[in-house]
Amino acid sequence: MGADGDIVHDSLLTAVDTDGAVRTTGLLGVLTGAHEVRRLELPVPTMLPALLRQLLLPVMWDAIGVPRTRGEWAERFERGRFSDADVACLTDYLGSRYGDRFRLFDDKRPFAQVAGLEALNGETKSAAQLVPSIASGNNVPLFSSLTEGDELLLSAGQALLWLLHTQCWDTAAIKTGAVGDPQAKNGKTTGNPTGPLGQLGVVVPTGRTLYETLMLNTPFLPDGLDPADRPQWAWNERSSGWKSPAGPEWSSRPAGGLLDLLTFQARRIRLVPCETEQGLYVQRVIVCAGDRLAQTPELEPHTAWSHIAKPKAGQPQRRPRRHTSGRSAWQGLSTLLALAVPDEGDGPYTSGLLRQLADLHAEGFLPADYPLGVEICGLEYGNQSAVVENAIGDSLPLPVASLLAEDDWLRAAILECVGQADQAGRALDNLHSDLRRASGGEPVPWDKGQHPSSRLLHGLDGTMRRLLTGLRTVGENDELLERAQLAWEQSVRAVAVREAETLLAAAPPRAVVGRVEKSNGKEIVYRSGKAVGLFHKKLAGILTRLSEDSSGGGEAAA
Template identity: 70%
Template sequence: MALPPARPGRRADVVSMKEGEAALDVTGDLVHGAMLTAVDADGSTRPVGLGGALSQAHGIRRLELPVHTMLPVVLRQLLLPITLDALGAPRTRQEWGERFRRGRFSEGERARLADYLGPGRYGDRFRLFDAERPFAQVAGLQALNGETKSTAQLVPSVASGNNVPLFSALSEADELPLTPGDAVLWLLHVHCWDTASIKTGAVGDPRADKGKTTGNPTGPLGQLGVVVPTGETLYETLLLNTPVMPDGLRDDDRPQWAWNERPSSLGHASPADPAWSERPARGLLDLLTFQSRRVRLFPCRTEEGLRVNRVIVSAGDRLTQTPEYDPHTVWQHTAKPKKGQPHQRPRRHTSGRAAWQGLSTLLAMTLPAQGDGPYTSVLLRQIGDLQGARVLSEQYPLGVETAGLEYGTQSAVVENAIGDDLPLPVKTLLAQDAWLREVLLDCVDQASQVARALDGLNNDLRRAAGGDPLPRDKGSRPSAQFLHSLDRTMRRLLVGLRTVGEDDDELLERAQLAWEQSVWAAAGTEAGLLLAAAPPRAIVGRTVKNGDKEFVYRSGKAAGIFRAKLAQVLTRAAEEARTVVKETAAA
């Protein structure tokens, strides 16, 4: 791929890179170049390529990535399919456990990974600017109108077309030069999360019409509630995201860089050509590396070094259905689905909620006994099975990251990004042992009930002052600030519950009491602010008729109802408060 000159106003004669900049040669060698940033155990950061990230995975704490939605992208489009294809999937829990206990790739495994990424196998397929087979792109891709667009098309937080974020620092007319390392991350992000907006019609795409392609779905991850289990090192995170596959990978299941090895009888369009297919995934490797767009990056020379400043993003393959073996999503189980629909469909995360507020979904370890309901991800169920089989320690410091995008206006724009992480006690993932899971879900439910009581107090105070309650979908609610204030407390509780055993009744009771007291204090603070903000007329209140009934609303009555609800929900904290009052009176 030839390097075009930079746009006017930029010097195009200097190609050397600044000292310390991620070094990728003019072909964009992702294996040996420094496309990723590794965070080591001591917190220091360093650039690594694909080869280094895998061979040194045991010493890398995590990867430093630009946005929360990027971790599943790097895992699915790069690290997991490479390790699965090179080493094979573990076929038993015992094999998985042996790999995990080792804590690193063995010498033999590192040699196989190096061979896989070497020049004799697929090394030349991981070159971002290769003239014939650029990684995850279509060589020579051209738009029907002959135009290219700004790289802002790749980054959802930057204004582009109809996608205009409220606080974007750039407009569509501004240049957004990306380093090769950043460009490959956002390239893969588009394959996973792109909006469903109209795409540029490509030369060679028989379905393009009038210079564009319509009817595009979002990228495959945009339709999921993504859940990624994480470990103490990158190696452990890779294993935690590796499913046990008793039958191994399918023979005809190939990652996108090995598309030419797929049987021609499948009739699927090549991801290296402008044409595309609407099709199911052939297996896990195909699913993880699914190419939902046809893309071409245009690099240029600048005084800062090699940069990507223009791009073409056109329609790509369309996934007909998310298979039930997708490892990274939670599910909604429907007992009686409509004709032609599966029993399980991906369940998206709810915008504006912390991950712990959705623990009832993350910890739904069994299918609903009756009717419809949530069902947790394949990988979280597997972790529970591994712990139950004593392959994974019950005190292992498991983490979970959730990610999602909220789309608006026919999924053509990004409204909000969803991302959170939290510690999760492994014991809560045991399907056959629900005692700790029930305790944790009770704590979450208590927070929800108190949050509703706070909103009820707010509405009663508004009525007492002569106003109306807040509409369900409008206004700022006190429950949002209240639940946010509990975030750190819930994380401490989750970490503490990692070490609680089934016989530690006293310790568990103290933990629940401490939680309730924290909830009581946070609710009291928020209620005090509401009562202080109520106007004087709320003290006198008013009477509202509803049919034959009359309802009296006063601030004092509203506060009494709220306190009663608080005592009803937080029974331990209420009893402890009464005991303190009695002891104080007796003294």
């Protein structure tokens, strides 16, 4: 590796090829060989959108342009790789045109950094400040293997990834004041929001190769990209009067377009490399306040939305929708498959990229059996968003046919299956509460402790993923879909009955006799037998395809 950390040619990125081979390569090699790359080897799920947005997608779009029609998009997608002309454009873009701006340790223009950035107190901090899972400052993860007193050495490749991650996901609150920043006071800058992705529930469609993933994340724009819209490394070509991301000053401002949005510099950073026996590593960093995104624009491609029918004055009608901690991606399918704005009232509205894929499928440009995947990720912040409390990451196979807005039979079937699991979970939680009352106790509060519904949903996780994978090829076979839903109901009942039997076995003998409680002037009897009977009645009402014959139900549960 060269002393300047050349992102274009040095082996800073790790790729897993379609044949399973693992190799390291530079940015140009990753892009020109994207059709041979299955995925990029990344340390955490939140790294994928950071790398796509801050590096891969804007380079691709700015070098070869975005498709202007669905047909052009489909032509590129079906080709499965960059054409010779595209490769020439990428090579020129990362060569004579902008190649000198993709160097991590360049003295004059380091990539995604500020050359010569200095803290007002003259200090630097540990490179751990870039890694949320390692203790640093107020951010003290429970299971961090390092303390703040330990020094962390990041290779150039690791430093590149965590640099991009920090621009997207950094915590909020107080940041080090930079020399030359007139808004810094008393050695610090306050009121910083999280990085732009920290305010979203990120949704990234994925394909069979990196090339397909890049295309699935590329919108078609009839007018193309706005000529005034430039990525951060071409900030000097912008016509606006915004502060340069290559300097210590910053501003609160809107996004100037897709390229600006994806490469938004939410922090001013400088990596401080050092020579070690193993080569050049990053040991110290400076992280200061950066630009603040005034509002997430509706052109944001990687989030679902909450549509608000009657927003308050000055508030947008759509706001980014965050993921819920502790829920698998399939439990949020009602949001991912919300292809139309709610007719009445508030509700979810899926991401622009998934809506685009729905249109492409409707016009025959994306086959129904295409193995589309969706990756979701997010960070949960605590204590004024100054610390990271939890990371969310999951992937999901998604049948393309379920994205059809006009013909919603498959989508309705999938959402029915999700709803059945949720209702069965609530029935289990009610059983648990009734058994506790029958035993002389009180129900577990909904927001405390572990509930039986969590174990049920965990037990059904693999079954749901197999179901979604199978539904990719169901076509218009109604009989096959009906059999799949019946098999799903059998799985739900088997897991639910098993969990119910576990709860019943744990109940003390006095639960058989039970107790009487008064509520609103009425006496309510709680007994274990009555609770179990009510549970099975509710379960039968949820799983309507299963035979109501008790002997048949026993066989299905077995």
